[in-house]
Amino acid sequence: MTLALYGDKDLVTLRDLADNIVSPEVQRADGVASVGVTGGRVRQIQILVDPSKLQQYNISFSTLTSALGNDNTSTDAGLVNKGQQLVPLHIDGEFKSVADISKVQVQLGKGQTIALGEIGQIIDTYQDVTLEARKDGQPSVSLSVLKQSDGNTVSVSDNIQKAVKEMQAKLPEGVHVAVLSDQAKFIRSSLNTVVEHTLMGGVFSVIILLLFLRSIRATLIIGMVIPISIISTFSMMYFGHQTINTITLGGLALGLGSLVDFAVVVLESIFRKRHEGMSPEEAAKAGTAEVGTAVMASALAQIAVFAPTAFIDGLVKQFFWPMALTVCFSHIAAWFAAVTLVPMLAAKILRGKVDEELPKGRSVNPMVWFGRALQGITNVYSRLLRWSLTHRWVVILVTVVLFGASVYATRFIGSELTPKTDQGQVNLFVNLPQGTDFDVTNKVASTLEERLKSVPEIDSVFTSVGSAGGGAFQSSATNTANIQIMLKPIGERKKSTDQVAEQVRGLTTGFTGAQIGVNVPSGVRLPGLGGGGGFGGGDIQVNLSGPDLAILQKLGDLVEEEISSVEGTRNVQNTLDRAIPQFNLTVDRDAAAHYGVSLRDVMTALRTAYQGSVATQFKTASTQISVLVKYPNDFTNKLENFNNISITTSSGAIIPVSLIAKVEPGTGPAQIRRQDQNRVASVQASVFGASVGEVSAKVKEKIDAIQAPDGYQVTMGGQQQSQSSSFQSLYLILILSVVLVYMVMASQFESLYGPFIIMFSLPPTFIGAILGLLVTHRTINMNSIIGMIMLVGIVVNNAIVLVDYTNQKRKAGMSLPDALMEAGKVRLRPILMTTATTVLAMLPLVIGFGEGAETQASMATVVAFGLSLSTLVTLVLIPVVYTLLDGWMDGVKKRFKRKPAAIQDSGATASS
Template sequence: MFLSDLSIKQPVFATMLAVSLVTLGIYSYRELSVDLFPDVEIPVLTIQTLYPGASPETVEREVTKRIEEAVNTISGVRHISSTTTEGFSVIVVEFRLGTNIHTAQQDAQAKIDGIRADFPLSMEQPVVQRIDFNAMPVVSIAVESPTMDIKALSSIAEKQIKRRLENVPGVGQVNLIGLARREIQILVDRNKLKALGLTYAEVSAALRRENLDVPAGKLDQGQIEPLVRVSGKFQQVEEFRNLIVATRNGRPVFLPEVAHIVDSIEERRSASLVDERQALALDIVKQSGANTVDVADGVEAAVAQMNAEFPSHIRLRTVVDRSIFIRESVEDVQLTLIIGAALTVLIVFLFLNSWRSTVITGLALPVSVISTFIIMAALGFTLNILTLMGLSLSIGLLIDDAIVVRENIVRHMHAGADHFTAAREATAEIGLAVMATTFTIVAVFVPVAFMGGIIGKFFYEFGITVGFAVLVSLYVSFTLDPMLSSRWYDPAADPSIQRSVVGRALDRLNAQIEKLRGVVAAALGWSLSHRWAVLLLGAVAIGSSFFLFGRLGSAFMPDADPGELRVSYKADPGISLDRSIEIARSVVAEVRKNPAVRYTYTTAGGTGGQPVNEGNIYVRLKEPGIRAHFTVVKADIRERLKRFHGLRTSVGEADEHAAETKPIQISVRGADLRQVASISEELMAQMRQVRGAADIDTTEEQPRPEVRIRIDRKATGDLGLDLGGVASTVTGLVAGEVVSQFEDPDGDSYDVRLRLNREDRTSNADLLAIDLPGHGGRELVPLSQIARLEDGAAPSKIRRLDLMREVRVSANTENRSLGEVVGDIMARSAAMKIPPGYTLDLTGEYEDMMESFGYVLQSLFLAVILIYAILASQFRSFLQPLAIMFSLPLSLLGVAAMLYLASDTLNMMSMIGVILLMGLVTKNAILVIDFANVQRRAGLSRREALVSASTVRLRPILMTTLAMIFGMLPLAFELGSGAEFRAPMARAVIGGLITSTLLTLVVVPVVYTYLDDAAGILAKWWGHKPHEKSRMPVTAPIK
């Protein structure tokens, strides 16, 4: 072969090429960032709109529906979902994969701008943003102080801590949870206003006009032009006491005469707890593309510095750190890669009985792995779970070609060839077969890299990484292997020197392998004489595999033990934040009774429009060795929370923030919301009967108490009032209105809010007593004269999907696989009587699982087609590849048996393992059939050629198979953090390799004979004579 001949003749050239690859690989490795998963762009937009003070129904009618209808016309829209709460609308627009999200964002903004005139005046501008699933909180910091009140602590957190964290490289945003921001409150006394004949509007206008800095032009002084400014902003809170509201009876009325001036805090809509202690929290969101580990390191350094600088009674503590799991997972994968490499090299040493051969063969590993970092850096990949797992799984593959080439060279030298001749001829003899086996592996990973759907985006880096590494290993086996074999060969053994203990043990091992050759020859001879029995054995193996697959559960991804979980709770709508904190403390106290819990971090309310009646409790668990497994802890906490009657709780993984992330989600849609709610209640009742369904809940919220003010329009007009003025006055006094800004000496601005005293806004009677400025402000009219009140209830949250209202029923799984639970749910739901026009649609993780399984099966089919094309080209035959590919279904028995024994499910990782297996199991069959063809061309009969090929190729088959198995053992044994996520793939491959290797040696030769007979029959039918012998040069068989 050209490459091997060139390398043997030009050893310096071959060495320098390898050194260059390694050097570039090391440099590229230093440039790679570390993350948990690949950086994947998913085309999703969010449109968030604030409409302060508006009810959910009003926000839906005036904002949500209008925006949905506008953006629905954008090209590429797949789904539109929305959640509307009090004063807040969130619309999520999902586009089809491949849509240019930047163009879509511009189109969405243009559509919204086009309907801007239809929006309410008090509504804020909608914010259109791309969702970056990697730009998420990576670290959460808690700030505690046993001596400072929440207001003082909030000031330090906002002015110092937040700003310093925002300066950390890679930090994109810092969100404060539980902040008690300073606010100057002007609390109007209704009775005093009435006694002085003043209106709310007069107080509001005085505050707006008296707290101003107004530019007044400039002076012309020739050389200079100083600016003139009327400085009227208050410098101290006490100055508000001197503000004149109006004049009555010839004397000024000062603000304190009608209102209390309070230096207070804003109305809090969020709170945070560390264990059961109240604290402030800062969620640090990384920038898109930033290295999670680097950001976390920078934040930790900033926290340590601030702890050293701040007084001892202020303590900053990291409560959530996503980089911990990333570090541990990446380090553990790197460790398994090293262990796998060591075990693989050990196998080589045991079989080749030479440390020189071991070094020559083992060089393929570091060169291939390190060289792969070049393509990773060039394509912008990261060191993540999938790329490192790909390298770890491919350890056996990377040394595979080198093993086959080196073993053949050694065999030629044992037959008497000199080392130069052996290196050249042995590589040429095995070269095409090695190329075929390598290209079949690459053919498997190309479809994986280009799978459709979201799952394909994630596995793109996995497929490219492994495919490139395998190609580099092929290059090494054709260059370094023959070059080093031709020059660095084992010296002739001196029979006078006694072998060491290790040497004698290796001799005994090789003697056993030679005995095994006889066993294989005898077994194959019997098989060729009893071909129908062997075919029946193969059929039974294939049938058994499908039987076992039917007994496996199915899931989207394997369950792992991340060492953390999240408890979500949802109380009745309308409760206060203080009540929500009380509930959170009670739940935390119950959760902490589990001995596996290390600490908890709770957020009640929060950012993004989450109401105060909802909360999330992050639970950090103790080290795995001193606690129960994650699933056991979850089940125990779930059982403990059952004592909270009326509280809707959910226990899930730590990245689950709401019901939308539960694996089971069923969307109930229809025209009548009441009918939809009724169907969802019936569905929940059915789901409660299904074993394994847990945390069953619905997005249907209990109605929130509401007081409706019904205006008498005739009375309003008679008294010189209008509806807009009435609404404005009531809103300002009850909800409060920001009328000005107060700037402290540090230059920080705070809201000045005007509203009624708390005592004057607690009951319906207080509302009716609000005075309105009638007849142009000349007289005060109580609200009771023009309105009546109705107590009612209104939705606290409204969900919509694809322009229709929906109710979503969700559930977690417990002690059963996702597929089994969903299967039972769908069987029960099929018996329900669903009215026409109403639908039940499975969404969520199950939908993702079924979609991804479809893409995997497509990739598997494409891989099989590509493998056949490569083999047909290699063997110049349409039939012989079928014999080799018969080894594919034979491997399935081992896959199913291994997954069943390990209690694994059929999930994405195990299915990717099956695809990988399709390329691996053909390697052994290729070696046997290729050498059998060589022997037949050399003059041996078909039976003799098959027996000779199976025995001669037994050693490389055993070496490559054991190398791959031992290389994957560390992954299969679940060593380290997140190992349960990776293990099913390795287990599937190991199980398939075991059965395929055992059956390939006897079944594939039998199938080969049938196909060879069929070729002869077809040749007679078509009038062709079968080729007697190939006229191509043939290397004589070596025995």
């Protein structure tokens, strides 16, 4: 989470409030690991040393810092008797005022000392401004908050929000704390969207059941099973150490149809037995026994789909494993409820008269209308099935043509690693030439802020100019700026985040010498090289590696030019895009060795001279102020003064740096990175108006045509690399899932023949899935492939119910055609019921309205369309395949019977 403290106070006051009120309050919130404060003005005591005095008195910087540290300390000297008590003798040697610092004595040798005030000027001031922040144009201080590793993002966010509300009363009037970015916000909205869609899907399912069964009591049974199954699923999630998130809730939403499916199949069978005249108890037993094997096979098939997930790793497992566990838990709960709770409730509730006959004449009852429509559908299906059984090869040919067309259609569907989510945030990065004055950078950022006011979709703008510096030898950068743009909620704007980002790009022209990038944050962190040059990465990334930086620069320029020519690319940036001016210092190692000076001694001396060294801390009542020793700026700004900087040798002598080093003007890269002992760089680009997969494929064609010199490599990286490896893992899971489903069904049916027929329900699934993605203009991504894997377990349900009942009728003495006709007629209603409930449960997710809905939309689309088309085709295709394979098996059996007979006849002839 990032907070902004802003208002009508000066930057000194804002920083003081941030350090002493806001940061401590936030730090105390449960789950917070650290709070970093940046911006504002920080008080600092600077000792500007006179270089000539140092040379005159032969004093080094290390002597000064040691003197300051030694003179600013407190300690206990021992214990003193006071009557019968031992009282500590405390020596308080800490600075009480700035004037005390000027009185510090610096050793000159031979027992002589000199006051620090005579060597340099001591001023009570503020740190040099290298960073400035603004919230909607007002001065601001930002606070970045990190949670503890085991903390829950939403819980920690709630704790911080509560702390922010409480601390607002402690702040002066006109000063406010605003939340700039909060990872929990998108999580909350996404969860709410999935919950709303799941509840809507549940309501649709109950309505469908009521229309099909035309019984409030029967619908009530299903209505009781759904929440019990969901609660049982949450219980198993708790013991499985799973959290409620968009992935697990999405899995539960997708599994909601199955929660109903099993119960519907059992209840419909019991309902039919009651109609045949059985008592409630007898109907419950007989009805459950009739479909028990089919329900068990369906549950195990859907659980088996996720078994291969245990053998994979990486990004796919992070996404897939929580969903796999949730769906498995939900199916276990649904199966157990279907074979225990549903029969018990049916035996107790379905005690009234069960009459499925529809009333004659006109009726205003919608259930009667629906019942008559269902009767008409059943009659039409019976005629279609009879026609299909006499025109079997026509059905096979149509199915093959549709499957081939869907395979061909995949080239018109884009691909990406994960669906893009509209998080309502756009980041704008500004890079000016290295060494650009802070005020110039600030002016560019201010101009961009003014231009952004013309975009109505923008809610707030937070600007950060410059940086605060970093590690031991990293200086602050005054040539960069970062503008974080927060958009209005998705329901209050007409444009998507990508469209706003494109509009913002159009406002960044006209700044000579500036690199300005616009980036839309992604919900997924990808492995590989990160964004270089402060531009935060991109959708497309091409990695370059090789030994020579100059050749990499030329290669990067060529790749950048090629990527820029690909339609759909934006914000193309090369991490080696420009050399920066610099002064190169070369140390004469022989001279350094002669004087006993190491390279680190030189580095430390120069950094202390030019950037200063914090010698000690000046403590006040509320805070600690750093005491910085440095040369005056008017001295360090002139290169010719380099020769006057001194360094202490190993013998204690002080010599000028010019004796062991020389400085020459030159240029250097803004950034140097290595991987596997090679220098590396990357060219990155954002994508607009197309899928990442489409653009990546075109970019790959371009870079494959580039002939890289020996020892150099040009490869696709970033999202494309992750997408390729993830898709391979998912396709492997898909294949293994098909095999495991067949094995599970074979064990349940104790036959290889029946499950083989059922597996023919899978090809129509692919047809429906591709059709759904085409119609809704969605992409092939991790979520949609996971949806296809889930479909492997879902779509076989209908075929299992149909084939199992057909086998039962054949055992009762019916011929195969009659058994198929009877099974189709009897099982049509439960098949349509289960399909309709699952598809309607998915419908809100397919439509995909609300924040974060994009995450589950492609998966729901694949499931809904794949299941719908598979059901329609399966009702005709499975009986046709059954008769074809049965005829083929009969032919094989007759052939084997003839051979033994022929052998027996030849043996009889020989004996005679």
